[in-house]
Amino acid sequence: MLKDKQIVLCCRSKTGFTAVYMEWIRNYLKERFGALATLMEPGELKKADFSQCDLLIYGGGLYAGKINGLDEVKKRIKGFPKTQVILFATGLSQGRPEELERVWKANLKAREMQRFYVFYFRGGFNFDRLDRGDRLLMRLMKKKLERESGLSSEGKEMLAAFEKPVDFTNREALGPLTELLEKMDQGL
Numbered sequence: 001m002l003k004d005k006q007i008v009l010c011c012r013s014k015t016g017f018t019a020v021y022m023e024w025i026r027n028y029l030k031e032r033f034g035a036l037a038t039l040m041e042p043g044e045l046k047k048a049d050f051s052q053c054d055l056l057i058y059g060g061g062l063y064a065g066k067i068n069g070l071d072e073v074k075k076r077i078k079g080f081p082k083t084q085v086i087l088f089a090t091g092l093s094q095g096r097p098e099e100l101e102r103v104w105k106a107n108l109k110a111r112e113m114q115r116f117y118v119f120y121f122r123g124g125f126n127f128d129r130l131d132r133g134d135r136l137l138m139r140l141m142k143k144k145l146e147r148e149s150g151l152s153s154e155g156k157e158m159l160a161a162f163e164k165p166v167d168f169t170n171r172e173a174l175g176p177l178t179e180l181l182e183k184m185d186q187g188l
């Protein structure tokens with residue numbers, strides 16, 4: 001039963017989209033299973049002791065194809081093979097299967113793929129919430145997109161998002177992850 005498990009939740013969220021999903025997951029755990037998970041700040045990961053932790057749920061935004069903060073998680077969790085890991089990424093892209101395959105391949109080795117349960121949820125984009133470094137990167141990206149002819153629908157969507165923030169966060173998207181939690185509650 002999940003309520004008897006030690007569950008740790010941790011996310012790195014630069015502009016708040018990943019944090020929205022994490023909050024939904026935290027509430028689901030509490031309301032559906034009566035499981036009170038521990039929230040961990042990403043800064044605590046480096047020295048965290050997961051020896052009593054049954055399940056870690058980690059979320060991070062996609063930045064140039066990499067899942068924010070994942071390297072640190074992978075490094076730390078290696079020493080605690082008994083802890084199950086659910087990993088989710090959020091991004092602006094639609095999450096087509098071929099895109100996601102690229103994302104997982106670029107972020108996880110084959111044996112990590114075997115260990116981690118992975119999910120992708122659509123986040124959003126809000127230029128005003130970016131820090132200086134990311135603003136600069138995105139300005140360069142905007143210029144590149146503007147120069148491209150025959151822009152894909154996703155490219156167009158991205159350009160429009162510079163003018164007006166977009167938010168694709170959707171509670172329903174969590175379905176596959178909550179299904180996994182149901183199975184874990186039954187002893188997976």
Ligand SMILES: Cc1cc2nc3c(=O)[nH]c(=O)nc-3n(C[C@H](O)[C@H](O)[C@H](O)COP(=O)(O)O)c2cc1C
Nearest residue numbers: 013014015016017018061062064065091092093123
């Ligand atoms: C510099 C930069 C790079 C990004 N790179 C990607 C990317 O490679 N793929 C993607 O789908 N979204 C990308 N995004 C969009 C973010 O992943 C998306 O906004 C995400 O939901 C942010 O989550 P957070 O606010 O919790 O950090 C990028 C955004 C910025 C600012």
